[in-house]
Amino acid sequence: MKKTECVAMLLAGGQGSRLGVLTQKIAKPAVPYGGKYRIIDFPLSNCINSGIDTVGVLTQYQPLELNDYIGSGKPWDLDRNNGGVHVLPPYQKSKGGDWYKGTANAIYQNIHFIERYNPEYVLILSGDHIYKMDYSKMLTRHKETDSAATIAVLDVSLEEATRFGIMNINNDDTIYEFEEKPANPKSTLASMGIYIFKWDKLRKYLCEDEANPDSSNDFGKDIIPAMLSSGEKMMVYRFDDYWKDVGTVESLWDANLDLLNPKIDLNLSDPNWKIYSRTQARPPHFIGDNATVVNSLVSVGCEIEGSIDYSVLFENVTVEQGATVEYSLAMPGAVIKKGAKVRYAIIAENVVVEEGATVGCSPEDCGDSADWGIAVVGDNLTIGKNAKIAAGKMIKQNVKEGENI
Amino acid sequence: MSTNNLLGIIFANVHDDLIPELTEKRSMASIPFGGRYRLIDFSLSNLVNAGVTKVGILTRANYQSLMDHLGSGKPWDLDRKNGGMFILPPYSTNATGVYRGHVDALAGTMTFLKRSIGEYVIMCDADVVSNIDVADMLEKHIEKGADVSIAYKYGDLPKNHKDTMILEVDKENIVTGIEVSKTMDTKVNFSLDVCIMKRQKLIELVEEADRNRLTSFAREVFKPKLASLKMFAYKVDGFAEVIDSYENYVNISNKLLEKSSREQLFNRERPIYTKIKDDMPTRYGIGSVIQNSFIADGCVIEGTVKNSILFRGVKVGRNAVVENCIVMQGGVIGENCEVKNVTMDKGANITDGVKISGTDSKYVFVPKDRTI
Numbered sequence: 001m002k003k004t005e006c007v008a009m010l011l012a013g014g015q016g017s018r019l020g021v022l023t024q025k026i027a028k029p030a031v032p033y034g035g036k037y038r039i040i041d042f043p044l045s046n047c048i049n050s051g052i053d054t055v056g057v058l059t060q061y062q063p064l065e066l067n068d069y070i071g072s073g074k075p076w077d078l079d080r081n082n083g084g085v086h087v088l089p090p091y092q093k094s095k096g097g098d099w100y101k102g103t104a105n106a107i108y109q110n111i112h113f114i115e116r117y118n119p120e121y122v123l124i125l126s127g128d129h130i131y132k133m134d135y136s137k138m139l140t141r142h143k144e145t146d147s148a149a150t151i152a153v154l155d156v157s158l159e160e161a162t163r164f165g166i167m168n169i170n171n172d173d174t175i176y177e178f179e180e181k182p183a184n185p186k187s188t189l190a191s192m193g194i195y196i197f198k199w200d201k202l203r204k205y206l207c208e209d210e211a212n213p214d215s216s217n218d219f220g221k222d223i224i225p226a227m228l229s230s231g232e233k234m235m236v237y238r239f240d241d242y243w244k245d246v247g248t249v250e251s252l253w254d255a256n257l258d259l260l261n262p263k264i265d266l267n268l269s270d271p272n273w274k275i276y277s278r279t280q281a282r283p284p285h286f287i288g289d290n291a292t293v294v295n296s297l298v299s300v301g302c303e304i305e306g307s308i309d310y311s312v313l314f315e316n317v318t319v320e321q322g323a324t325v326e327y328s329l330a331m332p333g334a335v336i337k338k339g340a341k342v343r344y345a346i347i348a349e350n351v352v353v354e355e356g357a358t359v360g361c362s363p364e365d366c367g368d369s370a371d372w373g374i375a376v377v378g379d380n381l382t383i384g385k386n387a388k389i390a391a392g393k394m395i396k397q398n399v400k401e402g403e404n405i
Numbered sequence: 406m407s408t409n410n411l412l413g414i415i416f417a418n419v420h421d422d423l424i425p426e427l428t429e430k431r432s433m434a435s436i437p438f439g440g441r442y443r444l445i446d447f448s449l450s451n452l453v454n455a456g457v458t459k460v461g462i463l464t465r466a467n468y469q470s471l472m473d474h475l476g477s478g479k480p481w482d483l484d485r486k487n488g489g490m491f492i493l494p495p496y497s498t499n500a501t502g503v504y505r506g507h508v509d510a511l512a513g514t515m516t517f518l519k520r521s522i523g524e525y526v527i528m529c530d531a532d533v534v535s536n537i538d539v540a541d542m543l544e545k546h547i548e549k550g551a552d553v554s555i556a557y558k559y560g561d562l563p564k565n566h567k568d569t570m571i572l573e574v575d576k577e578n579i580v581t582g583i584e585v586s587k588t589m590d591t592k593v594n595f596s597l598d599v600c601i602m603k604r605q606k607l608i609e610l611v612e613e614a615d616r617n618r619l620t621s622f623a624r625e626v627f628k629p630k631l632a633s634l635k636m637f638a639y640k641v642d643g644f645a646e647v648i649d650s651y652e653n654y655v656n657i658s659n660k661l662l663e664k665s666s667r668e669q670l671f672n673r674e675r676p677i678y679t680k681i682k683d684d685m686p687t688r689y690g691i692g693s694v695i696q697n698s699f700i701a702d703g704c705v706i707e708g709t710v711k712n713s714i715l716f717r718g719v720k721v722g723r724n725a726v727v728e729n730c731i732v733m734q735g736g737v738i739g740e741n742c743e744v745k746n747v748t749m750d751k752g753a754n755i756t757d758g759v760k761i762s763g764t765d766s767k768y769v770f771v772p773k774d775r776t777i
Contacts, residue, residue: 034685034686035685035686036685036686036702074479075681259685259688260688267685268685269683269684269685269703269718274683275683276683277683279681279683280676281450281480281676281677281678281679282671282676283439283440283441283667283670283671283677283699284439284440284441284699284700284701284702284714284715285687285699285700286662286664286667286698286699286700287695287696287697287698287700288696288697289696289697291695291696292694292695293689293693293695294689294690294691294692294693295689295690295691295693296688296689297685297686297687297688297689298686298687298689298700299686299687299702300441300686300701300702303664312686313686314686
């Protein structure tokens with residue numbers, strides 16, 4: 001069989017529990033982003049743009065929507081005769097089957113998939129981040145330094161460093177220590193969860209890790225430390241463009257509104273590095289006579305008669321006359337009826353906000369600033385007429401007319 | 406019944422000469438329309454939405470932009486092992502060179518017609534913008550036991566067509582009379598040039614007409630043969646417009662600013678498919694003022710846009726005013742411009758500070774890739 005230099009394995013099984021209702025029915029990589037994308041479009045588009053056309057997507061939690069979305073891989077040009085994109089759920093083997101116990105175990109269970117391509121290198125990715133990155137540059141660096149592993153890192157502030165896995169390095173960029181969320185960080189180089197390994201090395205450590213009953217079978221907690229303590233050569237690869245983890249409601253909201261910030265360079269239709277997505281056959285959007293639309297991103301199929309400011313509207317959103325949407329995300333198919341007010345909120349797919357209802361409020365208008373947060377309404381729910389949803393609430397069921405939450 | 410039983414034929418170059426502004430470098434079928442479409446998308450989607458899996462596209466000239474748009478047929482699900490999309494360039498049978506009419510064109514593609522397996526054929530002209538339920542039309546065609554079914558609309562006759570059929574129908578919508586090339590001041594039932602018949606019947610009619618050197622289906626085949634053919638007229642009630650001049654192109658485009666037109670044409674049950682561009686959603690800047698406009702993906706708008714249609718990737722600079730305009734893909738309107746009643750073809754560029762305006766009845770036309 002033809003040799004493939006580098007196979008990418010994309011960990012897409014995470015629940016993303018901190019996103020609450022937004023990931024109740026879908027895996028985190030399937031969460032909508034930027035008006036027409038899903039989070040997983042970023043690693044998949046980065047792969048094809050980097051010349052990596054063999055990608056295994058490891059799914060586990062709520063895979064239906066994600067499987068459907070990936071399909072044959074057509075939108076990313078990943079429908080290939082050799083390679084292409086493959087969805088890899090846990091499966092039954094002759095000696096019984098297991099869920100993926102951890103990130104390392106997920107790769108371990110798919111050793112056979114990787115071996116079919118006989119690769120020299122394996123790229124490990126996650127489906128949790130918004131960024132544009134040329135993995136081929138990282139691979140070149142990995143080959144030049146002849147490392148066992150290369151880990152992409154981002155220089156963060158000292159304060160943020162306490163929330164990440166931190167790489168402590170020598171002067172030559174080799175890693176001597178990995179610390180998960182250190183209280184007193186020695187460095188500010190945070191792991192981006194992007195690794196390149198020599199496949200024969202990774203294979204050895206995965207098998208050893210699997211044989212260790214005390215291991216949690218996780219890359220960060222087990223594999224990286226094991227390789228370091230065996231003295232393997234491990235390098236950091238510095239990345240300094242836009243990168244955002246969208247693991248929480250606030251960061252998802254932030255990352256969307258970053259698209260409206262002229263100071264942030266995040267052009268997703270740059271012909272040299274396009275982000276691809278599966279698109280719906282919908283007409284252009286229409287903006288009516290009484291609408292005001294400022295500083296916003298509006299996708300296909302929307303019908304806008306109301307007022308939009310600093311917001312991202314996904315496909316097929318309707319905003320009726322007199323309704324206002326500010327500092328918010330309205331996901332596909334959402335309907336904001338006459339006179340409703342949506343501020344500092346995330347409205348999930350197909351939600352109906354009835355006439356006169358209010359969802360969320362600005363930090364200034366919120367009485368106690370400690371209570372302030374982004375309000376979230378789960379998919380397919382209805383917020384009744386004149387109902388009021390306070391800042392920071394997460395709505396999991398329909399809200400009746402006039403109700404205050 | 407198996408929908409594979411219906412073979413699609415689209416005439417891509419019909420009436421190119423009626424819109425010289427827009428067909429200088431393209432065919433009728435590839436004229437941009439409605440913010441993100443080309444005219445052929447409507448016929449092609451109508452066929453695909455009825456389950457048609459094999460479509461022949463008859464081209465004559467200027468078909469590079471059309472081939473570019475259609476690619477392998479992916480967006481219409483027509484990249485197939487069985488059937489799929491076939492672009493049929495002119496194939497001259499007689500000494501006449503490129504073909505003159507529908508009969509001629511079909512005679513040149515007889516091999517395609519004969520080799521296909523569908524029992525029925527549907528033929529469409531690319532200059533019709535509509536969302537027709539073709540599956541329903543075929544069902545009615547069979548139910549009525551018709552030899553030929555023709556979709557029609559009740560309204561004003563397209564002024565510039567020389568061979569549009571005016572249909573006289575009975576209570577059962579069976580055609581009882583045909584008039585061709587008549588000017589009419591009143592509203593009439595006129596053919597939308599969407600026509601279903603048995604494939605075998607079409608082969609017979611074309612071979613006979615070709616032998617007799619006939620070229621027009623309407624005038625020389627259907628009209629004289631009405632007595633021996635059972636013709637059923639299928640009424641189209643929704644949005645259905647025939648584009649037959651530049652003025653008319655502008656007027657029909659502007660109908661998309663009415664909600665009812667959009668709802669009929671972009672019916673969710675029967676979507677209109679087009680080439681995918683992977684553009685970002687449109688970005689509106691801090692100073693943007695937008696009213697009554699139909700705007701596609703990938704635009705960046707910082708100025709004022711009113712009563713206009715913007716295609717994909719259009720840029721409107723700060724303090725620019727764009728009113729009553731049709732701006733095709735990649736058009737750029739610089740800062741402080743004032744552009745009113747203008748159609749900008751693909752890639753046209755109005756540089757900073759320029760003022761240009763037409764009138765309500767005559768939009769100024771800026772040709773493809775022109776900089777002003």
